[in-house]
Amino acid sequence: MSQMGDDAQQSVSWEDFGAEQERVRVLRQFISDVSHDLRTPLTIINSAAYMLQLKVEDAEQQQLVERIRAQVRRLDQIIDDMFTMTTLDLASPDETYRTVDLNELGQALYHEFSAVAQQKDLTLAFFPGSVQLLMADGTHLWRALSNLVINAINYTPPGGRIVLSTYVNQDGVVFEVTDTGIGIPAEDLPRIFDRFYRADKARQTSTGGSGLGLSIARRIVEYHNGRIEVESTPGKGSTFRVILPTLKHLIAAEQRRKQQEEG
Numbered sequence: 261m262s263q264m265g266d267d268a269q270q271s272v273s274w275e276d277f278g279a280e281q282e283r284v285r286v287l288r289q290f291i292s293d294v295s296h297d298l299r300t301p302l303t304i305i306n307s308a309a310y311m312l313q314l315k316v317e318d319a320e321q322q323q324l325v326e327r328i329r330a331q332v333r334r335l336d337q338i339i340d341d342m343f344t345m346t347t348l349d350l351a352s353p354d355e356t357y358r359t360v361d362l363n364e365l366g367q368a369l370y371h372e373f374s375a376v377a378q379q380k381d382l383t384l385a386f387f388p389g390s391v392q393l394l395m396a397d398g399t400h401l402w403r404a405l406s407n408l409v410i411n412a413i414n415y416t417p418p419g420g421r422i423v424l425s426t427y428v429n430q431d432g433v434v435f436e437v438t439d440t441g442i443g444i445p446a447e448d449l450p451r452i453f454d455r456f457y458r459a460d461k462a463r464q465t466s467t468g469g470s471g472l473g474l475s476i477a478r479r480i481v482e483y484h485n486g487r488i489e490v491e492s493t494p495g496k497g498s499t500f501r502v503i504l505p506t507l508k509h510l511i512a513a514e515q516r517r518k519q520q521e522e523g
């Protein structure tokens with residue numbers, strides 16, 4: 261009797277799983293089609309705005325055209341994030357794993373974002389620690405970490421400081437992004453990793469994100485058996501910590517788990 265019940269339950273959950281996969285496939289196809297259809301007019305608007313910008317001499321009009329171009333970039337980013345999100349829902353992670361040096365990624369991120377930070381009058385620093393190589397998808401990891409750096413830049417007022425660092429702790433190799441920005445209210449902290457969640461609705465249009473950056477970052481980090489921690493004080497700043505276990509850390513965690521079970 262109990263056996264039959266278990267079987268019935270299992271077949272229902274496999275059906276649910278199949279239906280969910282199908283929903284994701286349809287959604288992915290839809291987003292893929294829509295993003296293609298939206299990108300073409302966006303590219304045309306952007307080139308037209310660029311041509312206009314070259315012709316316009318009045319400073320105020322220049323600013324207006326720049327606003328159009330900034331919003332086009334934003335829409336482009338939203339489409340890109342939505343597409344990445346659906347791709348991640350389907351991807352099988354381990355095929356693209358290679359050895360990755362987190363310090364090389366940190367150095368590359370530092371170079372990529374120094375100029376943007378400087379434009380906003382922010383100091384960006386990178387302090388590499390002595391960390392082991394990881395088996396990881398470097399492209400995905402870049403995306404996850406760059407989302408954290410972009411956020412730090414977006415949510416730190418001019419004059420602030422952003423520090424990237426790497427080190428090792430008990431659970432793995434750590435990549436940390438600390439900023440002296442506006443911080444996140446305690447009540448928002450549990451939700452910032454949700455898709456499309458943005459802490460302060462009033463800031464939505466000015467900062468330009470899609471509300472998908474952190475959920476993409478978390479998804480990628482979880483693919484690597486890692487986790488993201490956040491600590492934040494409103495008005496003072498935030499620290500995002502990506503912890504990625506190496507094989508050695510996974511074995512040690514498994515041993516600790518077994519010891520706890522036995523003891």
Ligand code: ADP
Nearest residue numbers: 411412415443452458459469470471472473474
């Ligand atoms: P987006 O930045 O596109 O809005 P994210 O998913 O990257 O979306 O972030 C979700 C929300 O978390 C942001 O809207 C913002 O309110 C908050 N947030 C993320 N990073 C930071 C940070 N470093 N400092 C302050 N708030 C942050």
